[in-house]
Amino acid sequence: MAAKSKMERRKFLKGGMLAGAAAIAQPKAVMAQQSPSASEEAEVLITDSCGSDYMVDVIKSLGFEYVCANPGSSFRGMQESIINYGGNRNPEFITNCHEESSVAMAHGYFKIEGKPMAVLAHGTVGLQHASMAIYNAWCDRVPVYIMAGNYVDAAIRRPAEWYHGVQDCAGIVRDFTKWDDQPASLIHFGESAVRAYKIAMTPPMAPVLVVLDAGLQEGPNESRTKLSIPKLTVPAPPQGEAGAVNELARLLVAAENPVLVADRLARTTAAMPLLIELAETLQAAVIDQGGRMNFPSHHPLNQTQRAAAAVGEADLVVGLEVADFWATVNALRDQVHRSTRKLTKPGAKLATITSGDLYIKANYQDFRRLAEVDLAIAADGEVTLPALIEAVKRLATGDRQRLFQQRGAKLAEASRTTRERMRQAATYAWDANPVSTARVAAELWAVIKNEDWSLVSNYYSEAGIWPRRLWDFNKPYQWPGHAGGGGIGYGAPSSVGAALANKKYGRFSVSLQTDGDLMYAPGVLWTAAHHRIPLLSVMLNNRGYHQEIMHVQRMCNERNRGVDRGTMGSTLTDPHIDFAKIAQGMGLHAEGPITDPKDLGPALRRAAAAVKRGEPALVDIVTQAR
Amino acid sequence: MMKRILSTVAGFVVIGVANAPAQQPASSAPAGNAKAGQALFMKIGCYECHGNEGQGGAAGPRIGRSPMLAFRNFITYIRAPRGEMPPYSAKVIPEKDVADIYAYLASLPPAPAVESIPLLKPDR
Numbered sequence: 001m002a003a004k005s006k007m008e009r010r011k012f013l014k015g016g017m018l019a020g021a022a023a024i025a026q027p028k029a030v031m032a033q034q035s036p037s038a039s040e041e042a043e044v045l046i047t048d049s050c051g052s053d054y055m056v057d058v059i060k061s062l063g064f065e066y067v068c069a070n071p072g073s074s075f076r077g078m079q080e081s082i083i084n085y086g087g088n089r090n091p092e093f094i095t096n097c098h099e100e101s102s103v104a105m106a107h108g109y110f111k112i113e114g115k116p117m118a119v120l121a122h123g124t125v126g127l128q129h130a131s132m133a134i135y136n137a138w139c140d141r142v143p144v145y146i147m148a149g150n151y152v153d154a155a156i157r158r159p160a161e162w163y164h165g166v167q168d169c170a171g172i173v174r175d176f177t178k179w180d181d182q183p184a185s186l187i188h189f190g191e192s193a194v195r196a197y198k199i200a201m202t203p204p205m206a207p208v209l210v211v212l213d214a215g216l217q218e219g220p221n222e223s224r225t226k227l228s229i230p231k232l233t234v235p236a237p238p239q240g241e242a243g244a245v246n247e248l249a250r251l252l253v254a255a256e257n258p259v260l261v262a263d264r265l266a267r268t269t270a271a272m273p274l275l276i277e278l279a280e281t282l283q284a285a286v287i288d289q290g291g292r293m294n295f296p297s298h299h300p301l302n303q304t305q306r307a308a309a310a311v312g313e314a315d316l317v318v319g320l321e322v323a324d325f326w327a328t329v330n331a332l333r334d335q336v337h338r339s340t341r342k343l344t345k346p347g348a349k350l351a352t353i354t355s356g357d358l359y360i361k362a363n364y365q366d367f368r369r370l371a372e373v374d375l376a377i378a379a380d381g382e383v384t385l386p387a388l389i390e391a392v393k394r395l396a397t398g399d400r401q402r403l404f405q406q407r408g409a410k411l412a413e414a415s416r417t418t419r420e421r422m423r424q425a426a427t428y429a430w431d432a433n434p435v436s437t438a439r440v441a442a443e444l445w446a447v448i449k450n451e452d453w454s455l456v457s458n459y460y461s462e463a464g465i466w467p468r469r470l471w472d473f474n475k476p477y478q479w480p481g482h483a484g485g486g487g488i489g490y491g492a493p494s495s496v497g498a499a500l501a502n503k504k505y506g507r508f509s510v511s512l513q514t515d516g517d518l519m520y521a522p523g524v525l526w527t528a529a530h531h532r533i534p535l536l537s538v539m540l541n542n543r544g545y546h547q548e549i550m551h552v553q554r555m556c557n558e559r560n561r562g563v564d565r566g567t568m569g570s571t572l573t574d575p576h577i578d579f580a581k582i583a584q585g586m587g588l589h590a591e592g593p594i595t596d597p598k599d600l601g602p603a604l605r606r607a608a609a610a611v612k613r614g615e616p617a618l619v620d621i622v623t624q625a626r
Numbered sequence: 627m628m629k630r631i632l633s634t635v636a637g638f639v640v641i642g643v644a645n646a647p648a649q650q651p652a653s654s655a656p657a658g659n660a661k662a663g664q665a666l667f668m669k670i671g672c673y674e675c676h677g678n679e680g681q682g683g684a685a686g687p688r689i690g691r692s693p694m695l696a697f698r699n700f701i702t703y704i705r706a707p708r709g710e711m712p713p714y715s716a717k718v719i720p721e722k723d724v725a726d727i728y729a730y731l732a733s734l735p736p737a738p739a740v741e742s743i744p745l746l747k748p749d750r
Contacts, residue, residue: 333710334710335710335713423740423748424740425681425688426740426746427738427739427740427743427746428681428688428690428737429677429679429737430737430743431738432678432679432681436677437683442743442745442746443745446745449749465684470746472749546674549674550671550685553671553712554712556671557713557714557715558712558713560715560718562718563670563671563714563718563719564669564671567671624673624677624678625673625674625678625683626674626675626677626684
């Protein structure tokens with residue numbers, strides 16, 4: 001903003017109260033009805049022109065359906081523009097009770113919808129709350145579009161706004177965001193807002209941050225006739241270099257036992273059919289590590305439930321957007337002296353296609369251990385698949401195709417046998433109390449399998465593994481993948497965000513919700529109720545942070561000082577938490593705690609009926625630890 | 627030094643709990659108290675990876691019946707596991723306690739036949 005303009009405004013306000021920031025517009029300012037008695041100059045108290053209206057115009061042009069926020073004064077101008085000027089549509093304001101929930105909701109929403117959700121937060125206290133969830137999204141390579149309010153101009157800050165003012169707003173999250181900017185003018189905002197979207201959506205995707213100066217939001221839009229909305233053109237993702245793709249095709253066709261490992265491959269719904277085509281062309285084993293919904297769980301070539309055996313048999317392992325390829329082909333043993341061993345047989349070739357090779361940062365170590373591979377293609381996996389399939393088809397001669405068919409038959413039999421073994425494994429502790437996690441998965445499957453269902457929870461639940469053993473996943477939206485950074489507290493809000501994305505498609509969203517996770521920010525249940533987001537939350541309530549119980553137990557064992565106190569500090573008992581009452585208090589249909597497995601089916605069916613009416617519902621089940 | 631000792635001990639343990647090929651009759655185990663064993667199974671954290679009834683999970687294999695591992699192999703593995711399982715020394719679990727846990731696992735009823743559970747019928 002021009003210095004001249006600031007000076008004029010200060011003079012204009014002489015003798016008047018500073019009501020909020022200087023909200024003065026010159027061209028169409030409406031004069032206050034009350035005549036100033038003491039001041040010689042009339043104070044302008046109302047304006048119909050503000051910077052945040054233009055910001056909303058820009059945000060609308062980017063296609064956001066929702067903006068999640070816990071309300072904050074540093075973006076009050078933006079919030080008002082969204083709900084009044086923007087009509088609270090595209091984006092619609094979603095009320096959160098914690099900024100971590102806002103970002104995690106946006107994370108879960110993207111996993112289903114394939115486009116970012118916007119988030120608003122205070123640039124200081126809000127961003128601090130949000131930072132863990134931003135880190136999760138960063139590690140998961142998910143774009144979240146964050147706008148942070150800030151009071152850049154110290155001369156206009158109210159006392160509390162000094163706490164909400166910061167020189168470098170993005171500094172706290174810069175290590176785990178892809179790009180940020182603090183625009184100093186509306187023209188600058190328009191360009192940065194569009195640039196941020198482009199950067200966020202270009203693989204490898206990641207969160208971005210645009211700082212909204214409160215003065216810019218609330219100040220007059222003096223140049224609105226000169227402003228335009230920059231055109232958004234999302235860049236085409238980088239495809240693998242042709243020579244390298246042909247070389248990979250040659251390796252695949254020549255291999256006796258190639259294994260395709262997919263993790264974050266399915267960036268869009270186009271990926272699953274492509275991976276099926278590649279796998280079926282080669283009759284190759286597929287391991288779906290579950291970072292995204294990559295491959296049907298019951299496909300005969302799916303060897304996920306016997307992944308170690310498949311990798312051990314392989315003479316070629318190809319990682320497709322695998323976050324931790326080293327750990328795919330190696331194992332680390334967690335004992336007093338940590339040791340590693342290769343999982344592949346000697347001479348096995350390794351290849352990767354990943355956009356992770358295109359962009360990396362130094363501080364946070366989410367890039368994992370360096371995998372020694374024979375061929376590395378730095379490109380987006382999904383967009384590289386068509387060329388790879390074409391090259392494979394060109395090279396697959398009749399002799400090789402006959403071999404492929406024999407291999408496929410063996411893999412289909414291995415897959416069938418493994419599924420049988422999983423069904424058998426589920427029978428153990430079938431009637432146990434607390435309820436076995438296998439029983440929960442089986443009971444839940446009976447309730448949802450005839451619905452257009454979407455499992456929106458993540459891998460922290462053990463039953464997140466049982467569904468993948470027992471359920472028939474075959475649609476891209478049926479599994480959203482993992483949390484990313486391992487920050488607990490992701491599950492509940494990301495499930496609500498994914499359910500929000502599913503709502504307009506009429507899908508039945510279900511989550512397996514762990515107790516420790518929900519206790520981080522249970523207020524997101526209220527958000528689900530308030531915004532009528534249908535979601536069946538099935539609590540896997542093992543009354544503790546069980547992963548940590550196991551870690552401390554390991555220390556007890558290794559130090560040989562007694563092994564019976566490993567649960568101290570990690571349980572959620574005394575008193576037991578009544579999650580049904582918590583959920584009921586936030587307006588949900590809720591039942592539990594259920595301890596007898598015979599009560600489970602009826603409770604799930606009643607809750608499912610509530611979800612079909614468009615409400616969120618929760619069933620609290622006291623389960624075994626894992 | 628510690629590393630060398632552990633690797634030597636591990637060298638004697640030739641089978642894992644999950645897929646032990648060599649079986650001894652369960653009767654060769656010292657007499658144990660199944661009820662006390664159940665309490666110990668929870669108290670010392672066996673349930674954490676193996677489930678309350680030894681049914682197994684992602685963090686640990688099934689160790690209940692079908693079939694039971696021979697006691698000697700069972701206790702050898704507990705003392706010096708080859709895999710991810712943390713070691714249980716004789717100081718923290720004397721052999722008598724191991725026998726009680728073994729008795730508890732051996733006392734568990736067999737799992738119901740998968741065909742008897744409608745919820746586990748294959749789809750279609």
